[in-house]
Amino acid sequence: MSRRQARPRPPLAATASLLVALVVAAPLLSGCGTQSAGSGSAAGGSAAPSGRTPVNDPGKDGVRVTSVTLPPASPSPSPSPSDDYIVSADSLPGDAAKPSADYEVTNSGTEALTYTVIFTFLSADGGAMDNPSVTVRDVGPGKTVRGTVRSGEMPPSAPRITGAEVLEVTAVPSAEAPAEPGVCPASGVRVSVDRGDAAMGLRVVSLHLTNCGTRPYSLDGYPLLELLDDRREPVDGVKILDGTGGITTGLGSDLPPEPFTLAPGESATAGLAWRNTTQFGTPVNVPYVRVRAKTGTDPVIVTPNLDLGTTGKLGVGPWQKTKPGQGAAG
Template identity: 65%
Template sequence: MRRPASLVPVLTVAALLLTACGTERADSGHSGTDAAGPSSPTPMNDPGKDGVRITSLTLPPASPSPSPSPKRSFAVSAEGLPTHADSGIVAAYEVTNTGTKALTYSVVITFMSTSGGAMANQTATVRDVGPGKTVRGTVRAGELAPGSQRVTRAKVLEVNKVPAGEAPAPAGTCPASGIRVSADDGDAAMGLRVVGLHLDNCGKRDYAIEGYPQLQLLDDDLNPVTGIKILHGSGDITTGAGPDEQPRPITLKPGESAQAGLVWRNTTQAGTAANIPYVRVHAKPGAAPVTVTPHLDLGTTGQLGVRPWKKTQR
């Protein structure tokens, strides 16, 4: 029996509609990756750094040779575009506080190839680790660059630790004071360093400030550093950061921000170079302290310039 001709257009339209809706047709079954079995962590013999060490590394199984796959039909749409996948690489770490005060840690972990090249760096923040306590966690390598070598190990690259009560507030949160203080990554050119200090009124009341943030320089053990002169303004250090401005009263309404700046040179001549990891910041006299980590490489200059608070223009 011959099929009625009127059914052919109907079937064609139905197929086109299914394709336009993003339908994918393929035989069911497990892929080669699934067949390889789940990944398992490999213990790491890592000496660690400043109380932080890598305990294990989990790598995805090596992908087998691809097998022929059935034909598929895809719709082309914004929602159907391919997305970048996580590498599936996970490092487990532990943080042990051997001090006498609760600390918040910021840990940079680097994922490396057999040759020692860094394939990815990730930062983990571990808050409120009490004295004598050990906290464990994991960090993912995330997406790797195309053509990256296979990751085979991980290590602790950098550890910053500040008093738990003085750690900058996490992004998107507001401390009880209603004022959030932080430092940016800074800028460096021809030996000149500039780091911005940021003050955000995330509370519900106006906040008045005037003058310069109060600073205390701290060493690796969070002890005060002496012998460094803190200058009001940056004119004695450089004219490249712009002219010095006189401090003036500022009132920040909720949602408004202000910025100050740290300015220095890393010139090294005769003497011992000063490298200062931490700066304790009081937005104004009596304000709660916040300890930031600009890593001041002051060389042998013996001085640091601080610029006054200035309202940030929206």
């Protein structure tokens, strides 16, 4: 009977070397999938954007920042080993190179609201670097809407943005919100307010009305205003004057009203003027103004933020037809 010859075992050192090689090779083999370099995993195994940092922001009036995403700092160019050319990091494309903030808007009221939110992007020392504005329309009662806002272009010498927060929030019932750009409401007219001007305690803003419909629109007189506080409740104790002559002269808004008609595409303005003088009493601030172009028309709520001080007066000029190439009245 023949005896099978035993196969010699490899030396112990060779076996150990083989195991080490397999362990080292495993991560390299797994790297052949689709995961990109620098990406991480969020809760639940989903990939999280690089640079996103959660923010514990108490927010303001139902709006809060939930996280910020900051692009990596651009490294300084460094010479290559051959010194024949410069090696530098590729810049991020488009909006990816801009800091961004994720936010959420929660409506705890009983009617649909349209929010206008001003955010502020901050540097490490707390300085404001950019204040972008976002309009979030038709947030239903009890609903939460989420979105992302990005900063604008920053000059290379500007401090690096490190955070973001909510700066200012206004919210109006969606049924009375100004129409969004490019949309003509059922009334056939768009009403808005500009940012105005201020000098030596005098404040001036203008209401703008555009006939965006298909029929002529007639005006004769003053816009009808209702002043509202931060809860959109009527403000008492402020006298609304016909014309701005009781506030100041030379604005052109103290002329008597004259009837005119706007053809489709034409516009009109009406100036508002007040002084923010503060003496005895409690200063009055009016963040919201409900505007009717004339009797019987649908109201629109605008947000001029009238800081009326203790003067108790607001001058309102008549509607005036905007001439071609003319800016805001007054």
